[in-house]
Amino acid sequence: MGGEITALRVQKRNRQRVSVYLDGRFAFGLAAIEAARLRVGQFLSDEEIALLQKRDGVERAAERALNLLSYRPRSRAEVRRRLAQKGYEEETVEEALDRLTRAGLLDDRAFAHYWVENRFQFNPRGVAVLRQELWQKGVDQAIVEEVLAEYDEETAAARAAEAAVRRLRRLDPPTFRRRLSDYLRRRGFPYAVIAPLVEQALADHIPEEPLQEHGE
Numbered sequence: 001m002g003g004e005i006t007a008l009r010v011q012k013r014n015r016q017r018v019s020v021y022l023d024g025r026f027a028f029g030l031a032a033i034e035a036a037r038l039r040v041g042q043f044l045s046d047e048e049i050a051l052l053q054k055r056d057g058v059e060r061a062a063e064r065a066l067n068l069l070s071y072r073p074r075s076r077a078e079v080r081r082r083l084a085q086k087g088y089e090e091e092t093v094e095e096a097l098d099r100l101t102r103a104g105l106l107d108d109r110a111f112a113h114y115w116v117e118n119r120f121q122f123n124p125r126g127v128a129v130l131r132q133e134l135w136q137k138g139v140d141q142a143i144v145e146e147v148l149a150e151y152d153e154e155t156a157a158a159r160a161a162e163a164a165v166r167r168l169r170r171l172d173p174p175t176f177r178r179r180l181s182d183y184l185r186r187r188g189f190p191y192a193v194i195a196p197l198v199e200q201a202l203a204d205h206i207p208e209e210p211l212q213e214h215g216e
Contacts, residue, residue: 001027002045008035028052031059054092061088061096069105073114076106077138108139112147120151124160127153129188157189157197165201177202 003022011017011029018035020027022044030038034055038044044052064086065079076097083093100106112134119125125133127148134144164183168176177198184194 001049003027003043005038005040005042005044008038008040028056030056031063034059057088057092058095058099061092062099064088065096065100066105069100073111074106075108075111075134075137075139076101079106080138109143109147111137112139112143116147116151120156120159124156124187126157126184126188126190126193127151128190132188153189154193154197157184157193160184160187160189161197161201173202 001022005020005022006024007019007021009019009021010032011019016032017029018032019029020035020038028049030052034052061083065083068074068079068082079100080093080097083096084090088096097106115134115137116130119130119133130148130151131144134147135141161180161184164180168179171179180198180201181194184197185191
């Protein structure tokens with residue numbers, strides 16, 4: 001496949017890529033940053049072409065990863081899975097991930113902090129559930145435990161209960177207690193956190209005219 005470069009043309013559909021022509025024929029495409037090192041008249045050996053294509057694969061994988069990260073932070077394992085699904089070879093994927101890690105764009109510790117804070121603000125969960133979610137995202141156990149050590153589970157439970165209390169406040173006390181307890185338990189909060197919170201909520205919101213529950 002080796003030959004002399006006879007043309008380097010920016011692609012019409014993607015201005016960030018360049019078509020490389022060898023001996024008058026299209027040979028392969030490259031990211032513009034890689035093509036910038038080439039010149040018309042230069043001879044490329046098979047080995048040099050293979051190296052260029054390998055670098056291009058890493059560049060394309062990194063670009064796809066950046067696109068994923070533009071929507072929300074992700075763990076290294078998440079990005080790895082997505083790139084593998086797109087057909088990138090394992091070596092290419094790891095090189096792309098290492099590049100993003102060195103640039104500070106892929107950081108499992110930062111991702112774990114983001115995930116926990118996002119949950120706390122918008123959809124509070126107990127430590128048990130957060131731990132499971134982060135493990136599923138492929139975050140190392142040591143990082144998970146480090147981040148969760150800072151988590152205020154009692155405050156998170158109070159935030160989770162707040163909206164539920166408004167929905168349940170007119171139920172009779174036994175039903176209120178059971179429904180709120182079940183709600184918090186499904187979100188991973190432990191009994192030691194749930195029990196006092198439910199009793200306080202019950203004391204604060206005893207209805208004047210309780211409604212009887214009609215099914216779950």
